[in-house]
Amino acid sequence: MTARPVILTGDRTTGPLHLGHYAGSLQARLARQDSHDQYLLLADSQALTDNAQDIGKVRRAVIEVATDYLAVGIDPAKTTICLQSHLPALAELTVLYLNFVSVARLERNPTVKEEIRLRGFGRDILAGFLCYPAAQAADITAFKAVAVPVGADQLPMIEQTNEIVRRINAAAGRAVLPEAAAVVSEVGRLPGIDGRAKMSKSGGNAITLSASAEAIAAAVRAMYTDPGHLRATDPGRVEGNVVFTYLDAFDPDRAAVAELKARYAAGGLGDAAVKRQLEAVLQDLLAPIRARRRALAAAPDHVLAVVRAGTERAQARTEATKRELVEALGLFRL
Amino acid sequence: MTARPVILTGDRTTGPLHLGHYAGSLQARLARQDSHDQYLLLADSQALTDNAQDIGKVRRAVIEVATDYLAVGIDPAKTTICLQSHLPALAELTVLYLNFVSVARLERNPTVKEEIRLRGFGRDILAGFLCYPAAQAADITAFKAVAVPVGADQLPMIEQTNEIVRRINAAAGRAVLPEAAAVVSEVGRLPGIDGRAKMSKSGGNAITLSASAEAIAAAVRAMYTDPGHLRATDPGRVEGNVVFTYLDAFDPDRAAVAELKARYAAGGLGDAAVKRQLEAVLQDLLAPIRARRRALAAAPDHVLAVVRAGTERAQARTEATKRELVEALGLFRL
Numbered sequence: 001m002t003a004r005p006v007i008l009t010g011d012r013t014t015g016p017l018h019l020g021h022y023a024g025s026l027q028a029r030l031a032r033q034d035s036h037d038q039y040l041l042l043a044d045s046q047a048l049t050d051n052a053q054d055i056g057k058v059r060r061a062v063i064e065v066a067t068d069y070l071a072v073g074i075d076p077a078k079t080t081i082c083l084q085s086h087l088p089a090l091a092e093l094t095v096l097y098l099n100f101v102s103v104a105r106l107e108r109n110p111t112v113k114e115e116i117r118l119r120g121f122g123r124d125i126l127a128g129f130l131c132y133p134a135a136q137a138a139d140i141t142a143f144k145a146v147a148v149p150v151g152a153d154q155l156p157m158i159e160q161t162n163e164i165v166r167r168i169n170a171a172a173g174r175a176v177l178p179e180a181a182a183v184v185s186e187v188g189r190l191p192g193i194d195g196r197a198k199m200s201k202s203g204g205n206a207i208t209l210s211a212s213a214e215a216i217a218a219a220v221r222a223m224y225t226d227p228g229h230l231r232a233t234d235p236g237r238v239e240g241n242v243v244f245t246y247l248d249a250f251d252p253d254r255a256a257v258a259e260l261k262a263r264y265a266a267g268g269l270g271d272a273a274v275k276r277q278l279e280a281v282l283q284d285l286l287a288p289i290r291a292r293r294r295a296l297a298a299a300p301d302h303v304l305a306v307v308r309a310g311t312e313r314a315q316a317r318t319e320a321t322k323r324e325l326v327e328a329l330g331l332f333r334l
Numbered sequence: 335m336t337a338r339p340v341i342l343t344g345d346r347t348t349g350p351l352h353l354g355h356y357a358g359s360l361q362a363r364l365a366r367q368d369s370h371d372q373y374l375l376l377a378d379s380q381a382l383t384d385n386a387q388d389i390g391k392v393r394r395a396v397i398e399v400a401t402d403y404l405a406v407g408i409d410p411a412k413t414t415i416c417l418q419s420h421l422p423a424l425a426e427l428t429v430l431y432l433n434f435v436s437v438a439r440l441e442r443n444p445t446v447k448e449e450i451r452l453r454g455f456g457r458d459i460l461a462g463f464l465c466y467p468a469a470q471a472a473d474i475t476a477f478k479a480v481a482v483p484v485g486a487d488q489l490p491m492i493e494q495t496n497e498i499v500r501r502i503n504a505a506a507g508r509a510v511l512p513e514a515a516a517v518v519s520e521v522g523r524l525p526g527i528d529g530r531a532k533m534s535k536s537g538g539n540a541i542t543l544s545a546s547a548e549a550i551a552a553a554v555r556a557m558y559t560d561p562g563h564l565r566a567t568d569p570g571r572v573e574g575n576v577v578f579t580y581l582d583a584f585d586p587d588r589a590a591v592a593e594l595k596a597r598y599a600a601g602g603l604g605d606a607a608v609k610r611q612l613e614a615v616l617q618d619l620l621a622p623i624r625a626r627r628r629a630l631a632a633a634p635d636h637v638l639a640v641v642r643a644g645t646e647r648a649q650a651r652t653e654a655t656k657r658e659l660v661e662a663l664g665l666f667r668l
Binding site for chain 2: 008013044045048049053055056057059062083085086088089091094095096098099100101102103104106124125126127128129130131133135171217240284304307310326328329332334
């Protein structure tokens with residue numbers, strides 16, 4: 001058997017996952033379980049970089065996210081689910097890499113810059129946030145991941161990781177670390193049910209994977225459509241209409257969606273009818289996930305055992321990389 | 335037996351130790367072996383913050399410094415000698431603490447500021463250098479050290495450590511970490527043999543602890559005295575005269591030194607006579623250290639075993655602190 005390429009991805013543990021995660025990443029992860037040696041990092045340390053004031057949320061989300069993974073069909077026999085804070089090699093490589101990147105370079109990172117702007121941190125950003133690209137480089141390289149799924153806006157992060165890789169390899173005099181390739185998702189980001197660009201639990205515009213049948217129905221009823229489409233007989237706009245965006249993302253019957261779009265655009269199809277179709281699709285999608293989630297919630301020891309076993313596997317891999325790096329760089333080894 | 339107070343000190347592993355270390359810190363460490371639970375950190379990770387381009391030097395110095403410790407009389411049964419890079423909890427706490435200190439605060443640290451100025455780093459300082467106060471806080475707190483020997487110029491470092499301690503304790507809701515007190519040395523910094531303020535191997539003005547009898551003689555001959563003291567009969571200056579500074583530091587016969595000073599100041603005592611006295615003192619001091627150093631160099635496995643045993647002890651202590659911190663902060667624990 002040929003070695004499957006190593007891919008690293010994961011989620012900051014700040015809350016349960018939602019439909020946006022399903023469309024943007026979970027589906028792709030399910031599809032890669034046989035083709036890739038896939039590691040899913042429960043990024044609790046990284047979650048602290050801007051949630052140090054609410055550690056309880058970060059802690060509780062560890063098991064929530066792991067449960068979501070298993071509920072959607074991640075198979076721990078194929079994919080390794082592991083906990084960032086329990087992989088000391090990641091912290092050790094982070095501290096090492098900080099000696100191979102300048103403050104000015106970290107400040108120039110466009111992702112960091114943009115996040116600083118969005119969050120209004122200014123000069124008072126926490127050091128952990130500024131240093132986050134070095135921590136991400138540590139994550140990626142400790143697993144020797146050659147593929148890293150990212151949004152298009154995160155390409156500079158991968159570039160910065162590879163800069164550090166090249167510096168380390170230059171210091172070692174050989175290619176001890178592989179460069180990573182960004183895997184940019186073709187799926188656009190799923191908007192919130194209110195039409196805002198980003199679905200988020202804190203934004204109150206998300207449908208979580210554990211949503212009840214009633215919550216799904218209510219969310220679809222409240223969903224943003226075309227504010228100019230007042231009567232069913234009027235022509236309606238499909239672009240920017242969240243209901244159609246969701247149908248594109250989740251309805252497996254492409255032809256039916258295309259027909260609905262044509263009828264809606266021409267006039268003669270009411271929002272209620274389109275929403276009925278979407279609700280049916282979402283209920284079908286989420287019912288088995290919710291059922292598995294419920295079964296898993298009744299067996300918390302099982303989820304914990306999965307995370308523990310995956311973390312042990314990840315420890316072995318990341319410790320091996322650290323030892324190799326110590327050797328290659330000529331650091332002292334007791 | 336009452337628990338001895340924990341004190342943490344150590345040296346960056348960038349080269350063998352010299353007389354400046356002996357006067358400034360090693361003597362005090364010897365004196366504290368019974369009164370304190372003393373940890374000596376071989377700071378190889380910290381040495382990388384400005385020696386990443388010469389890792390070989392940092393690696394070689396690990397055993398050199400450990401050998402120096404044993405040669406001067408550090409007793410590994412009383413004092414723990416341990417290797418920073420092999421204590422993962424230090425890196426883990428560093429990464430954690432970066433979430434509790436702002437970039438602006440790190441930049442305001444006077445020690446960092448001054449070092450940046452001295453080294454001419456400007457904005458291009460390495461991130462590891464900027465983050466060094468967080469790493470030092472990790473070292474101190476991981477050992478739960480309550481006493482930390484520092485130079486007067488390093489007081490802001492201890493203050494910054496205690497700021498982080500207070501933030502962590504506030505987040506934990508209880509005093510999980512003790513604050514550390516600076517132990518400021520009463521001994522002034524020993525000048526180089528050329529009279530420059532700092533003795534350093536790279537400055538070429540040091541007498542190493544392993545110096546041969548000939549090297550000691552040559553160094554004393556070359557030593558800076560009073561440039562205005564041209565004839566033995568002239569009155570000479572004692573202040574700023576390196577030979578007298580060294581006699582003050584190393585000659586146990588205080589009365590004899592006082593008499594030499596009086597005669598030198600009055601006129602009638604030549605440099606050669608004072609230097610003879612100093613050379614005798616230094617030969618007496620360094621001969622047994624050199625002999626033990628030679629014996630240790632012939633038994634490298636012994637030195638290695640000492641560092642290994644000390645590092646294991648330190649691992650137990652620092653891992654315990656980390657676990658306690660994880661618990662107190664409410665982080666996830668597998």
